[in-house]
Amino acid sequence: LDVLSENKRLAHRNHHHLQDHGVRSVDVMGSIGAGKTALIIRLAEKLIAKGLRVAAIAGDVTGEDDFKRMRNAGILAVNCNTGKECHLDAHMVEHALEGMDLDAVDVLFIENVGNLVCPADFPLGTDLRMVVISVTEGDDMVRKHPDIFLHSDLAVLNKVDVAPYVDMDISLVENDYMSIRRDRILHRISVKNGDGLEELLGALGF
Amino acid sequence: LDVLSENKRLAHRNHHHLQDHGVRSVDVMGSIGAGKTALIIRLAEKLIAKGLRVAAIAGDVTGEDDFKRMRNAGILAVNCNTGKECHLDAHMVEHALEGMDLDAVDVLFIENVGNLVCPADFPLGTDLRMVVISVTEGDDMVRKHPDIFLHSDLAVLNKVDVAPYVDMDISLVENDYMSIRRDRILHRISVKNGDGLEELLGALGF
Numbered sequence A, B: 001l002d003v004l005s006e007n008k009r010l011a012h013r014n015h016h017h018l019q020d021h022g023v024r025s026v027d028v029m030g031s032i033g034a035g036k037t038a039l040i041i042r043l044a045e046k047l048i049a050k051g052l053r054v055a056a057i058a059g060d061v062t063g064e065d066d067f068k069r070m071r072n073a074g075i076l077a078v079n080c081n082t083g084k085e086c087h088l089d090a091h092m093v094e095h096a097l098e099g100m101d102l103d104a105v106d107v108l109f110i111e112n113v114g115n116l117v118c119p120a121d122f123p124l125g126t127d128l129r130m131v132v133i134s135v136t137e138g139d140d141m142v143r144k145h146p147d148i149f150l151h152s153d154l155a156v157l158n159k160v161d162v163a164p165y166v167d168m169d170i171s172l173v174e175n176d177y178m179s180i181r182r183d184r185i186l187h188r189i190s191v192k193n194g195d196g197l198e199e200l201l202g203a204l205g206f
């Protein structure tokens, strides 16, 4: 059985499992260091303030850095180390979910491994898939990685607070994104100062 | 035959081929948008000014962005698109080398795909392997990706010019690096303003 169709089958099963428990889920992909963990924590804080119960799976090759940051922010977090893989897959997520009481969860964020290539081919079974890039990586990120932007529902450009200090033409990135996703906008945010976070929550359906 | 030992065999052959032509070669790995292309261009300019002939292989999943930037900087560049792989391998490099007259080359840079995971396992057959990260990705990059730092000869922390604008404790990253590579230093540089580039060239043996 080939790897990708087996992954799709397991993702489908994960999706049913999450929906049966009334959990709304988001796969947070993106480049290394784009701000995925920081964003999940900020969004979780806003959702918890609205009375929602938030959980997260911290996907990483190794270590517990992101898991600890999430747990310290009051999120029901589970750590998921891939060992050698540079992307999470539906099988790993299935096991990570076993460690959670989904009846006590309204929203689940899954932080994928920082990588703009492989995660595109491995859906996890979430309702939505979001890609996070940042202004500090250069204005060619969308052009160079069309696949992951095509296989996701939302795209976010983070760290706009430091745009004045890096050579970055935001409208170039925006045009690249709009040329492959005519129906979507690139959400410009700053996790650091809070810009754009409320609109992003709205676009996620909260 | 397993993939990794086949890759080692081909890397070994590439290495002999490059040495037979007197070419000194560097595999430039690192995170997405860390500044690999910008660094290669700056180092090449300095080497060309010293009378050396510089070539480069621009590894990317898709597109010609980096390849064109290198060619426009006067580097003998060859483009190498991996299609789906998030890392270059020795087989791809073997083919890319076929497009070069190595008797007209003194120094070869190979820009790997932006990824701190898989490239560690796929040596290409170069003399040296270098990992480039930047201050904008957070201070946990080394801790989270020990493998690639263990499987390389030099580590570079780029964009130190913007360190004042991001929450970044450089000494933390440095300590993480020194704890896994006791014999090495983390080269702090800024491609933008030229800091640290001469020392880095020295460390590369030029």
Ligand SMILES: Nc1nc2c(ncn2[C@@H]2O[C@H](COP(=O)(O)OP(=O)(O)OP(=O)(O)O)[C@@H](O)[C@H]2O)c(=O)[nH]1
Residues within 6 Å of the ligand: A030, A031, A032, A033, A034, A035, A036, A037, A038, A039, A066, A113, A114, A158, A159, A160, A161, A162, A189, A190, A191, A192, A193, B136, B137, B138, B139, B140, B144, B165, B166, B167, B168
């Ligand atoms: N200036 C600025 N820095 C930010 C922002 N968001 C995150 N950062 C910083 O970016 C660095 C990386 O943030 P993380 O949340 O660890 O990023 P990540 O995408 O989870 O990183 P990995 O999981 O290692 O791939 C940290 O130093 C953050 O403080 C932002 O909006 N503005």
Ligand SMILES: Nc1nc2c(ncn2[C@@H]2O[C@H](COP(=O)(O)OP(=O)(O)OP(=O)(O)O)[C@@H](O)[C@H]2O)c(=O)[nH]1
Residues within 6 Å of the ligand: A136, A137, A138, A139, A140, A144, A165, A166, A167, A168, B030, B031, B032, B033, B034, B035, B036, B037, B038, B039, B066, B113, B114, B158, B159, B160, B161, B162, B189, B190, B191, B192, B193
């Ligand atoms: N402030 C600052 N920006 C830098 C520096 N070096 C590179 N950049 C910027 O960082 C962004 C990415 O640079 P690239 O050279 O494309 O990085 P890369 O690692 O080759 O990127 P990929 O090949 O896409 O993974 C660009 O906007 C550069 O201008 C630096 O020293 N300081």
Ligand SMILES: [Mg+2]
Residues within 6 Å of the ligand: A036, A037, A038, A066, A111
């Ligand atoms: Mg993270």
Ligand SMILES: [Mg+2]
Residues within 6 Å of the ligand: B036, B037, B038, B066, B111
């Ligand atoms: Mg590049």
Ligand SMILES: [Zn+2]
Residues within 6 Å of the ligand: A085, A086, A087, A118, A119, B086
């Ligand atoms: Zn992968």
Ligand SMILES: [Zn+2]
Residues within 6 Å of the ligand: A086, B085, B086, B087, B118, B119
């Ligand atoms: Zn890979």
